Amino acid sequence: MEHRVAVSWERQGAFSHEGFERRHSLSFQPEVTLPAGGAGNDYGADPEQLLAAAMASCHMQTFLALAAKKRLTVDFYYDDAEAVLGQKDDGKFWIETLILRPRVGFSGDKVPDDAAVVAMHNKAHEHCFVANSVISEVVIEPGFQAT
Template sequence: MSRGEHHYAVKVVWTGNRGSGTSAYAAYGRQHLISAGSKPDIPGSSDPAFRGDADRWNPEDLVVAAASACHKLWYLHLCAEAGIAVMRYEDDAEGTMKEDANGGRFTSITLRPKVGVRPTDDVEKALALHHVAHEKCYVANSLNFPIVCEPEVQPVAAS
């Protein structure tokens, strides 16, 4: 694994001009496209509470998704190194954001990973590795609010 500085470039293009730009708060759409190189575009908007499109990803969804995905990637890495075979992994993550006079901010994210490991694997060790994954997660280390992890690990038959 290389160590050092890594750079990430994305492009966000607003596509919500309905003809009069931002002439009024209700006059424009919040739609945008997020792109990065040859990756598929992500259709974005604001949260529906802020006049956004519920069928598109909003920045708040993406923050929660980034925290969940980063934790998962570290967890899989650590399990592979520990000889624990993760057979399935899913996370029903949730974030809480509160509005205030300055706009708003996230107050927490809760990760709820449900992990299946081989019947011969050490379930207690597999649970403990969630703590290590949280300590190593780049996204969690970059955010200024708590991220709680409530993992479940169960043995499962190979599929």
């Protein structure tokens, strides 16, 4: 199965080694376009944020699938994901750590305890396609619903 995205950029103003416009767009379907830019921009998502978003979204989808199979009722799922930039010994920059901070709320007759939620996050991480595709360290810091 292929997952495609169209990246579109056009020059605006000067283009040189001293700088150029970093704004561009990402189109996922004909009617779904996301504004994007370079790191630290005020226009749209930067590539590092998009990697954190991909990891968080994949983890969430996998977690929700596991919860559904267990016949649990999930009321909400929030994450405050972060991509941490590092520098390798050879001077190249990379995303060395992706941090997920999922907060999940359950209701119904079967509400899992904290240990069961941690186990579900661990299993979700093991089966997440994006997690299985990156060399960055992934740290999961789950939050728990007050009972």
